[in-house]
Amino acid sequence: TGTITEGQMTVKRVWIGGIHYHVTGEGYEPEGSIMLGDKAVRSGDNPELLRLCEVSALDNNATIVPPLDRRKTRWTAIGDPTEAALLVLAAKSGVSYKDEIKRQPRVGMIPFESSRKMMTSVHQRPDGEIIAYVKGAGTEVLSRSANAFWGGKTVPMSPEIEEQTRQQIDDFAREAYRVLAIAFRSLPGKQEKYEPQTIEKDLTFVGLVAILDPPRAETPEAVHKARTAGIRIVMLTGDHELTAESIARKVGMITSKNYRVTTGYQLDKMPDDELSRLLDMTELVFARVTPAQKLRIVKLFRAKGETVAVTGDGVNDAPALLEADIGIAMGLSGTDVARESADMILLDDNFASIVNGVEVGRSVFDNLKKFVVYVFTHNWAELLAFIVFVLLQTPLPIAVVGVLAIDLIMEIAPSLALMLEPPEPGIMELPPRSKKVRLFSLSALSRSAYVGFLVGAYALFWCFDAWSKGGWSLGSNAVPDHTTYLIGLTVVVVGIMAGQLGMLFATRTNVHSALRLGLRRNKWIPRAIVIEIALLLVIIYVPYVQTAFMTASIPPYYFAALYAIAPVVLAVEETRKLVLRKVYLPARAPVRYAPAPPLSMHPGPEATGQGPFVERSPPVILPLPIAHVDINAVQISSAVCRHLGSRLIVLRLFEEDTEEWEIKKAEVQVEKTTGAYDLPVSYVDVRRSGSTPISQSLLTTLDGLVAEEAPELVVVPVDHDVLVGRKRALRRARWMERFSTSRIVLIDSSPRTGERPIAPKPRILIPILSEFPVGPFKLTEALTSNQIFPDVDVIAAKVVEMPRVVPLYSIYKPESLISRDQEFSVFKALGGGPLLRYIHPMVLLVRERSRDVLKFARDKEADLMIFQGDWELKRSGYLPKEERKIASRSPCINLVTLFPREEVRAQDNETTS
Structure with missing residues (x-):
């Protein structure tokens, strides 16, 4: 992140003993104060603050330097910017690094390593005590702390202090602060070598330091351009x-x-x-x-x-x-x-x-391609003159010295001016070019060829016209009058240069219209044109130069006739680019990647305010791997529990080598989500033992719980491969078949769905592709029971009667439904799948099922897509083919309801009747 932030680290907040301190001042200038409310405090006023600033100053290898040079106005940092910010914090509190290092000399050092995410400096205090000062990543230091320096004294690290500290780390981090934890440990004495395994444990936690390094002002626009x-x-x-x-x-x-x-x-x-x-x-x-x-x-x-x-x-x-x-x-x-x-x-x-740099690089590559096209255009015109000379046995229409005059004298200035053309408008809206794209391509060759042959043919026409006035006719290989022959040679040179003038303007752009570009955009173009025309006039009309380049003076009307090809060339090229823009490169609607607003990590009280919890139904069971806590599964389970009046039983799945702090961290994550719903939560540990697969341990535990508790629902996070029917994944999930008599909800916990919680009021999409899905509507009712107007959309792909048992069907958003008299507004966004005809209120028919559903989900930014699964389809991901196709490419979180076969049949009978 060093390239997108200003690189000016400043400590803005300090958290010690549950108390917030604000730090004033900016940058590395040691000017400012540490504020507790409206009062400035010094390190001597608070033993916890003193210890934190001692660690900040001594566990440090940076230096801050005043502006010694007159050209500099700010203090600068030598060394790590984060450590420099800690030095400034210590100085603001009254702790001087120079004084402290004399009073507590360093006797050992364990440098920072990315694998440990911490750094330790060992010092000898004036009373002879050997003490290790530690700073590092908040969670890493906290997990190694056995005590806390709290209220001016050392106390054991209680679960309450740890949870409060972890919450504060998250709160600081959400505000874009870099969070460091400060700790220390008293050692029994000096050691020959200080190892992290023996020193960085049983620490005493002191507090948190929040460092701000704001993004550069120009970064959002640069990210958007990229x-x-x-x-x-x-x-x-x-x-x-x-x-x-x-x-x-x-x-x-x-x-x-x-x-x-x-x-x-x-x-x-x-x-x-x-x-x-x-x-x-x-x-x-x-x-x-x-x-x-x-x-x-x-x-x-x-x-x-x-x-x-x-x-x-x-x-x-x-x-x-x-x-x-x-x-x-x-x-x-x-x-x-x-x-x-x-x-x-x-x-x-x-x-x-x-x-x-990317923009400049694209511009340079584009200009080189324009240069190649521009230069090769007159080469094709010259080549045509030689082809006519050979095939028609005419006099040579262009002298070799004339070719050299064009290539080495008159074309130099325009070619260089074209190389200095600023980036073409819209160049940063094009996709990156492939590595296989070459500077000289078939398209460049063909573009230069057809213009070059057009210009060459036009120049030869007027050359033959000049020769015919001197007595020459087609079929003769000589012109009777030498002066007339030279006039023809001159006409060809002027004609080619006229065509190049039109090509100079045309090649300023590859896609967009060159007519939209003013001459002021590239000041070298007008200058190059003046130089080119001046050299051409010198070659034509200066006597000694005429002899050298085999030219002759020509009447002015030839200039008017020959330079008429320039606008023709420009018009032909503009027509080609117009066709290219309209047919092959249709204009894209401008896309604005606006920075997303901060999202709340957990649903607030307004999302779940339903009064005190009252247990009315059997519990909901959630198997949850500790290695990857699926917050979405926790939130969905919590919403269902709240609606049903069920308590939540979490099966914690972990390996033998899982550490205690990992289990505690997962528990904190679960309780942050369930706490917003005021739910009672109990835990059952499922640990892998020996060579027994964890799925077998889970099966045994779940068997007993289902028999004992008769749960209302079992929520199972599964890999995405299960829902798309991949055989290996299905074999791993085969244990679920034993519970086909229970209600099960599968949640796609694949990384593609993200690991942050869904919105407190999610947008839900229910596709009805083959038969009426009872399960998705019941689950939707549970997830939206606290909303007056649920954000739910229903898409049907065949004639389906909407039965009266649909929960909340009367208060779905009006745009989610179809009426007999009004057009279904949402479906205007669907391409390729028009509404064929109205069948029944709240039912619609689409043509391209999977494509339309996916496009709808993307356009409406749906959070959840809920399918009804079938136990009969256990060999293919529990979903029919069309639903499986949609789930495989779904842009949102997929849920599959698997209800007992008997319940589904009963609902089908009720729907039919």
Whole structure:
């Protein structure tokens, strides 16, 4: 993220002992205060603040330098910008690095590593105590802390303090702050070598520091230009995932609901085929990634045929910079190793400069192609003169010295002027060109050929006209009068130069109309034309020059006649470009990738305010892998529980080597979502033991729970491959068949659906493609029961009677329905699948089922698509063929309801009656 932010780190917030402090001042100037409310505080006023600032100053290798040069007005940082920001914080509190390092000399050091995400400095205090000062990523330091420096004293790290701290880390991260945790540990004595395994554990947590590095003002526009130009931007950063997402939203990398934020921890557990599918998403952010993970992502992108550019500044970025097609190193903040590994060095560390470079590069390539077309045009005209000389046995219409005069004298200035043409309008709205595109292509050859032959034929016509006035006729290989012969040679030269004048204006653009461009846009074009015409007049009318170039003075009317070809050439080229724009390159509607507003991570009280929870129904069971907590599954399960009055039973699935902090983190994520619904939640642990597959352990546990609790619903997150019917995935999910007598909801937990919760009021789409789906409507009722007007759309693909048992059918949004008298407004957006005729109120008929449903889902940005599954189709993903086709390409989250066969048959009978 160094290229999209200003690179001016400033500590803005401090959180100690549950208390917020605000920090004033900007940049690296040690001017400002630490404020508690309206009161400025110093380190001596608070032992917790003192300890935090001591760690900030001493666990540090940076230096801040005052503006010694008159040309500089700001303090600057030498070393890591984050550490420089901590030095400034310490200085604002009254802690001096120079004084503290004398009072507490350093006796050991454990440098920062991306795998640990922390750094430790060991010091000896004046009383002889050996103490390790630690700073690092918030969650990493917190997970290694056994105590907390809370209220001026050391207390055990309780679950309440840990949960409060994790919540604060997330809150800071959502506001685009980089969050560092500060901790320390007293050591028994000096050691010969300080190892992270023995030092960085049993820490005492002190507090959090929130550092702001705002995006550059020009970055959002640069991101928009890049995306419009067909360039995908993927963020790879070591920052917290919420910080990365917040920055991505601000600069326009995230503009829709179809995005994914993935952490390095999740990447480690993701196989290459799954990651390769994930890389197909347009909006991607990878947070807390290591250099090895960056390299892996770059390799997979290149394996997919993508052209990859990577920016980096550190030593660890060198492998990814070398692997990329274009490695871009930071010139200001980059290390020597990164710069040596890169193909390009960014002198100002600004992402906008990369985009501007792309525009300039496209312009240069375009201008070279224009140059080739322009130069080859007169070559074809000259070639035609020689062809006529050979085939028709005429006198040679153009002298060799005349060819040299055109190529080496008169055409130099226009060719150079054309090379200086500014970028063509709309050049950054075109997709990137393929690697296979060559500078000189068949299209350039044909374009120059047909214009060149046209100009050559026109020039030869007037040449023959001049010769015929001197007694020459076709079939004769000599002109009786030598002066008349020279006039013919001169006419051909002037005719070719006239055609080149028209081609000069025409080749200023490849696609857009050149008539829209003014001469002031390229000041060199008028100058080149003046130079060209002046040289032409010198060659024609200066006596000694006439002899050298075999020319003769010609009457003025020849100029008028010959230069009439210039507007003809321009008109022919403009017609060609018009056809190209209208037929082959139809205009696209301008797309604006507006930065997405911040999204709430969890539904607020307004989304779930339904009064106190009252248990009325059997529980809902949710099997949930700890390695990847599917928040969407938790939220959908919570909404269903709230509607039914069911408590939620979460089956926590984890491996033998899963650490306690991972389990705790997953539990916090679940309770943040269920807490908004005021639900009682209980946990049942399902752990892999030995060689027994975890699916077998899950089956045994679920068997007992179903028999004991008779659950209302079992919500099962499944891989996307299950829903599209891939055999290997279906074999892994075969255990579900044992529960075909229970109500089951399958949720697509594939990475393509994103890992952030759906909106509190989701937009739901129910496709009716073969028969009336009872399950999707019942699930929709549960998900929308707290909404007065549910945002639900129904698409039917055959004649279907809408039965009265449909929940909430009377209060669906009017645009979601069809009436006998009014046109169904939403379906105007569907292409290729017109409404054939009205069948019945609230029912419509479409032609292209899968295409229309998918287009509708994309255009309306649906959050959920709910299908009815069938246990009979267990060998093909539980879905019919057409529904399976839609699910495989769905842009939203897929849900499949699998109800007991007897219940489905009973509902069908009720519908029929």
